[in-house]
Amino acid sequence: MQASLKAQRSESDTSWKVRLQEWWFRNRALIGYAFIFPWFAGFIIFDAAPFVYNLYLSFTDYQIGTVGTPPWIGFENYTEIFTEDKLFGKSMYNTLYYLGFSVPLRLIFAFLIALILNLRVRGMELYRTLFYVPSVVPLVAATVIFAGFLNTRYGFLNQFLVLIGATPVRWLSSPDAIKPSLILLSLWGFGGQMIIFLAGLQSIPEDLYEAAAIDGGTGWHRLIYITVPLMTPTIFFNLLLGLIGGFQVFEQVFILIGTHGGALQAGLVYMLHVYNKAFRDFEFGYAAALSVILFLIIFVLTLMVVYTSNRWVFYGDAQDDEA
Amino acid sequence: MKVSRLIGLAIAVMMLLSLGLAPAIAQDCDGEVIELEFMNWWGAAREALMDTLIGHFQEENPCIRIINQVQPWDNRAELLATAAASSNPPGIIMSTRPETYQFAISGLIIPIDSFVEAHGTDLSVFYDGEIGLQYWNGELYGLPMPTAGGLTSLYIYNKDMLREAGFDPETPPATWQEMEEISAAITVADPMGVDVMGAQVIGGIGDGDASFVSWLYTNNGRYSSDDGRTLLFNSPEGIETLEWMINFTNNINGGVENVTDFFQDTAFAQGDHPWYDDQIAFLRINTSFYGHYNVNDPEGYADSSHWGTMLRPYNADNPDATHAGTTGYNYSGAWAYTIPAVHSPEKQEAAFKFAEFIGVHPLGGCAFLFAQSRPSPVKECNENPAYYEVNPTWSVVLEGLATDTAVSITPVQGQLAEILANAIDEALFGEKSAADALNDAHAEMQELLDEFWAEFDADNM
Numbered sequence: 001m002q003a004s005l006k007a008q009r010s011e012s013d014t015s016w017k018v019r020l021q022e023w024w025f026r027n028r029a030l031i032g033y034a035f036i037f038p039w040f041a042g043f044i045i046f047d048a049a050p051f052v053y054n055l056y057l058s059f060t061d062y063q064i065g066t067v068g069t070p071p072w073i074g075f076e077n078y079t080e081i082f083t084e085d086k087l088f089g090k091s092m093y094n095t096l097y098y099l100g101f102s103v104p105l106r107l108i109f110a111f112l113i114a115l116i117l118n119l120r121v122r123g124m125e126l127y128r129t130l131f132y133v134p135s136v137v138p139l140v141a142a143t144v145i146f147a148g149f150l151n152t153r154y155g156f157l158n159q160f161l162v163l164i165g166a167t168p169v170r171w172l173s174s175p176d177a178i179k180p181s182l183i184l185l186s187l188w189g190f191g192g193q194m195i196i197f198l199a200g201l202q203s204i205p206e207d208l209y210e211a212a213a214i215d216g217g218t219g220w221h222r223l224i225y226i227t228v229p230l231m232t233p234t235i236f237f238n239l240l241l242g243l244i245g246g247f248q249v250f251e252q253v254f255i256l257i258g259t260h261g262g263a264l265q266a267g268l269v270y271m272l273h274v275y276n277k278a279f280r281d282f283e284f285g286y287a288a289a290l291s292v293i294l295f296l297i298i299f300v301l302t303l304m305v306v307y308t309s310n311r312w313v314f315y316g317d318a319q320d321d322e323a
Numbered sequence: 324m325k326v327s328r329l330i331g332l333a334i335a336v337m338m339l340l341s342l343g344l345a346p347a348i349a350q351d352c353d354g355e356v357i358e359l360e361f362m363n364w365w366g367a368a369r370e371a372l373m374d375t376l377i378g379h380f381q382e383e384n385p386c387i388r389i390i391n392q393v394q395p396w397d398n399r400a401e402l403l404a405t406a407a408a409s410s411n412p413p414g415i416i417m418s419t420r421p422e423t424y425q426f427a428i429s430g431l432i433i434p435i436d437s438f439v440e441a442h443g444t445d446l447s448v449f450y451d452g453e454i455g456l457q458y459w460n461g462e463l464y465g466l467p468m469p470t471a472g473g474l475t476s477l478y479i480y481n482k483d484m485l486r487e488a489g490f491d492p493e494t495p496p497a498t499w500q501e502m503e504e505i506s507a508a509i510t511v512a513d514p515m516g517v518d519v520m521g522a523q524v525i526g527g528i529g530d531g532d533a534s535f536v537s538w539l540y541t542n543n544g545r546y547s548s549d550d551g552r553t554l555l556f557n558s559p560e561g562i563e564t565l566e567w568m569i570n571f572t573n574n575i576n577g578g579v580e581n582v583t584d585f586f587q588d589t590a591f592a593q594g595d596h597p598w599y600d601d602q603i604a605f606l607r608i609n610t611s612f613y614g615h616y617n618v619n620d621p622e623g624y625a626d627s628s629h630w631g632t633m634l635r636p637y638n639a640d641n642p643d644a645t646h647a648g649t650t651g652y653n654y655s656g657a658w659a660y661t662i663p664a665v666h667s668p669e670k671q672e673a674a675f676k677f678a679e680f681i682g683v684h685p686l687g688g689c690a691f692l693f694a695q696s697r698p699s700p701v702k703e704c705n706e707n708p709a710y711y712e713v714n715p716t717w718s719v720v721l722e723g724l725a726t727d728t729a730v731s732i733t734p735v736q737g738q739l740a741e742i743l744a745n746a747i748d749e750a751l752f753g754e755k756s757a758a759d760a761l762n763d764a765h766a767e768m769q770e771l772l773d774e775f776w777a778e779f780d781a782d783n784m
Contacts, residue, residue, distance in 0.1 A: 064408045064429050152584035153515050168515050172587070173528060173580035175752065259400075260529035260741075263580070264748055279401040281738055282408075282425065 051295075058289035064282035077289035088290070090265060091273035097179050098249060098269060102186035103242040107235065110190040114197035115227075128198070135191025143255040146185050147172070150256075172257060175266040182267060185252050193238045200234035201227070232313040240305060247298050250275065270294055352386035357673040359414035360390045362406055364399060368592060368618065372694055379686040380677060387673045407431050412663040415674040420456050420471070420657035424734040427459045428779075432661040434462035438675040448683055452729050453700035456651040457659045459734075460783070465659025466682030467700040469692050473610040474656045475537035476648020476723035478522075478633050479716075484509055484604040495605075495631060497646075498639035499541070499567060502605060506575050509604045516581045520597065522605035524571045527583040531568075531747030532740045533653050537607075539564050540647035540728055541637040551731035552776055554769050556743070557761040560641065565757040567638070569750055579751040594619035607635070609656075613714055614695030632716035634723055648723060652730035698724060735775045739768045 024031065058077055062070035081088050117128050134142065149156045150171035158168040171181040204227065212222050228235075250271035253261075259276055261268025274294070278287035365373050370393050377389045392413060394402055406412050407426055418426065426432045439446065446454055446463075453467045482492035488508045496502040506521025525534045536546050536556070544560035547553060555561075576582050585603075589596045592615045597603045599620055606612075617624040624630075634646040651657045660678040662671050680687045682701070689704035696714040698705050698721070710717045733739075746764030749755045755763070 064404055064425065064431065147588065151587055152580075153587075158515065162515070170516075170580045170584060173583040258529065260744070263528045263583075264752055264754065265745065275401075276741075279404050280741075282404055282429075 054288045054291055057285050058292045060285045060288075062285035062288070064284070070285060073285070077286050078293070080286070081289060081293065087265070087268060087273050091261075091268045091270045094179065094261075094266065094268055095247060095249070095270040098182055098186070099243065099246040101179075102183045102249075103239065103246050105183065106187055106190050106193065106242060107238055109187055110193035110238070111197050111231075111235070113190065114194045114201055115223075117194070117198055118201045132191040132195060135189050135194075139189070139251050140255060142188050143185065143252045146188065146252075147256055150181055173263055175262070175264040178257060178262045178267040182249070182253060182256070182269075185256070186246075186249070193242070196238055197231070197234055200231050204230050229314045233315060236305075236309050236313045240302060243301060243305065244298055247294060355669075356386055356388050357670055358388045358390060359670065359673050359677060360392050361415050361417075361677070362392050362394060362403075362413035363417040364394055364396060365417075366396065366592070367393065368615070369691075369695070372691055376681070376687055376691050379684075379690075380680045383680075384673075384676060387676065389677060407663065410665065412665060414663070414666060414670055415677055416661050416663065417658055418465070418661050419653075420651050420659070421732060421734065421736040423457065423464050423657075423659055423661055424459045424732070424736070426661060427462070427464050428734045431664055432464055433664045433671060434464055435466075435662065435675055435678070436463050438672070438679075439463065442675070442679060444679055444683065448701050448703060450700055450702055450724075452650060452727060456657045456729060465661045466678050467657065467659050468681050468688035469658065470610065470698050470700045470724065471650035471657035471729075472648065472700075472724040472727040473698055473720060474648065474650065474653055475533075475607070475609075476635050476646070476726050477608055477610070477720065478605050478635060479598075479608050479612065479616075480605045480631055480633055481598075481601060481603070481629070482631055483629055484519075484601060488604075492628075492631070495633035496636050497634070498636050499571075500639050502636045503571060503575065506571075506605065510575050512577045512581065516584045517576055518602070520582075520585055520603045521575060523576065523582050523585075523603070523607070524568050525579060525582060525747075525751070527586060528579055528748060528751075529744055531579075531751065532743035534607075535561075535565060535568065535743070535747055536652050536730065537635065537649055538568060540649050541635055541644055542567075542641050543638075543643040543645075546649075546652060547731045549731055551733050552772065554739075554765055554772060557758075557765040561761055562758045563638070563641075565747065565750055565761060569757060572751060579748075591615050592619075599623070605633075608632075610697035610720060611695065613697055617696060627715040632719040632723075634719065634726060646723075646726045648727040649730050650727045651732060652736075733772065733775055735771060738771060742768050742771070 057070065059072060059074060060070035061073045061076070113131055117124065117131060121127075137145075148154075152158055152168060152170050152173065155171070157171065161168050169177050171177050208226050208230075209222055212226055217225070248271055249269050253267055253269050253272055254275070257267045259272060259280065261272055270290075271294075274287050274290045277283050277290060361377070363373070370391065373391055373393070377391055381387065381389060403416070403418065403422060407416060407418075408429075408431060412431075416426075416432070423432070427434070438444070444466075449467065450470075450472070453471055454463075456471050457463055457465045457467055478495075480495050485492045485495070485505065488505065490505050490508075496505055502522055509519060509521035510517060511519040524538065525531055539546065539556060539561055542560045542564045544558055544564060545555045547555055572579050572582060576585075585597065591598065591608075591612055594615075598606050598616075613624075635648060637644040637646055660674075660681055662674040662678065666674070681691075682688055685704070689699050689701055692699045693704070693707065693710065693713070696710070698710075705721065714720065743764050746755075746760040750757045750760035754760075
């Protein structure tokens with residue numbers, strides 16, 4: 001009796017599972033959408049909608065205290081930015097300067113460290129961890145530590161320079177030194193890019209290096225003719241992230257030199273200008289227009305990099321893959 | 324009796340008690356306790372003092388509950404702007420004069436004249452100069468506390484350092500020229516910057532406008548006309564003032580970078596300022612410094628042979644110049660307690676009661692400021708003879724307040740100050756002459772000011 005009941009239950013369980021599988025298969029598209037819905041909802045609510053609203057605000061004279069619909073002023077904000085705003089050009093120059101040095105330097109630095117950490121040496125896991133640790137330190141904490149390093153009188157860097165007989169540098173108070181200081185600070189968080197490079201390096205087939213060695217290739221040849229070409233997709237990826245992030249540099253500048261931008265506003269980066277317009281001058285519509293311009297610049301630059309990537313990024317031989 | 328029964332009995336008793344108490348509270352408060360979020364910047368060091376003030380207020384007003392929301396100083400402008408502009412701002416906001424004006428013109432806060440009239444608040448208890456700063460377009464927007472005065476007119480000086488340099492510690496410098504002489508004798512610099520500083524005549528990079536305007540008045544110059552429509556700072560007195568500041572900073576302190584680096588990462592309120600290590604002889608202060616000094620170095624503060632207070636020196640070469648201070652210019656001055664417009668009349672009424680208590684009640688701002696050895700905007704409070712015991716330089720403080728002149732500003736003061744600060748940086752770094760820097764800044768600022776007034780006049784026709 002009991003065996004019969006058990007068999008019936010087993011049959012029932014099986015049919016239930018089969019039905020569930022069939023339902024799952026029939027509705028797989030719906031279920032897929034359900035899985036991506038949380039991200040999609042987040043994207044709409046926290047990214048797309050604010051973006052569209054920001055775009056709308058950029059055509060208005062939205063200021064603090066504006067009640068109801070802000071007055072529509074068309075392209076007035078944009079006209080003012082390009083014809084009257086002296087700090088637009090200055091902040092854009094400062095940002096491009098920062099970008100022009102920090103992005104390549106950080107890429108090179110992260111790549112070189114990744115190369116070293118890809119060697120087969122005892123205790124390498126420990127070294128990798130040590131090099132990655134700075135990246136998990138919050139940016140605010142890292143910046144505060146750097147402010148101490150860069151202190152003219154008591155900072156580690158100047159103490160070191162004096163020790164070796166060099167002239168101390170006014171890292172944060174000289175208009176000539178502010179941007180190099182910010183670039184120096186940008187190298188601190190190289191760990192994220194380094195990890196991506198390391199993953200890329202470990203995916204390069206070993207037999208390519210063996211073949212090069214058999215052909216008499218030196219370490220330099222292996223680096224130039226195998227490693228770098230095969231790493232170009234990773235370099236491309238890190239370059240894009242670096243460019244997008246570099247244009248939006250803000251927190252470290254804000255903490256190190258304040259909203260004014262330092263001596264002769266040499267550190268007034270673009271996002272600081274946006275911030276000042278929004279939260280000091282309370283001209284939110286104008287700040288929105290500045291943000292839209294930044295978006296367009298990043299968008300166009302990204303498209304250009306993607307477009308030119310066909311010429312220098314090596315994804316492998318597609319025909320060989322198919323064969 | 325079982326435990327569960329005991330618990331049940333206890334709950335029943337508590338319910339009965341609460342039922343009995345509830346009508347009593349309702350009778351006192353007409354059924355409602357108004358909660359008032361008090362957004363302020365008094366800082367952790369003075370939170371207990373403010374809590375005491377709030378305690379006294381609530382004893383007299385049991386139906387109003389004040390929630391003391393002490394805010395961090397960092398990102399102050401951002402916090403204040405977002406709070407004031409939100410649909411649910413705090414019940415009462417502590418704002419500076421330029422902010423009060425900005426919020427007033429934006430309709431974010433309400434004028435309080437009707438409350439003053441309804442409550443019979445006597446505004447004559449305030450110094451005219453103090454209450455006068457809280458009016459915009461003929462309407463009163465807040466009651467002041469602490470003083471706007473005493474923000475630029477006073478210096479504290481280190482008597483020991485003067486003595487060691489061969490100067491009479493009881494006769495501090497009265498003129499620019501005397502301060503220059505003493506500072507040159509005291510200042511010690513090396514390739515890393517200034518080790519010991521005589522005096523700073525400029526706050527630092529990006530902070531030049533406030534310093535310049537303060538010195539301008541000690542050379543008989545003016546920032547703006549009384550109606551706030553015309554900027555006057557690029558006068559011959561203004562140019563002479565900036566040239567003097569540049570020469571002092573370059574010749575004695577070795578440049579504005581040295582001044583900035585000297586004070587980098589230090590704060591008087593936190594006790595790590597060069598003053599506490601006898602590294603600066605003359606320090607421009609506002610009157611909050613006495614309280615901080617007493618907290619951070621009580622022994623030093625108590626020793627009147629170690630330090631003194633003096634008036635800001637004036638230009639002896641200008642026969643019309645004399646000691647002077649300014650009020651209402653600085654972005655961090657002329658504080659008042661303002662009431663957001665979006666709240667219900669009941670909440671606004673409660674906010675005014677609290678603002679009035681802070682402003683004029685003896686247990687309000689009066690006691691709060693006395694505890695910090697600093698003056699009050701209420702005349703009678705400062706007549707307390709005990710001030711001479713808690714602040715050994717009290718007579719000079721009062722003298723300093725008497726030299727203060729109110730500066731006319733507008734809601735666009737923040738933007739104007741930014742332009743002037745940048746111009747002064749350009750002059751300090753030798754990018755422009757003092758005259759060119761001031762004239763260029765004047766042209767740009769006046770244009771902005773004219774735009775503001777044109778719009779304002781059109782709206783108020």
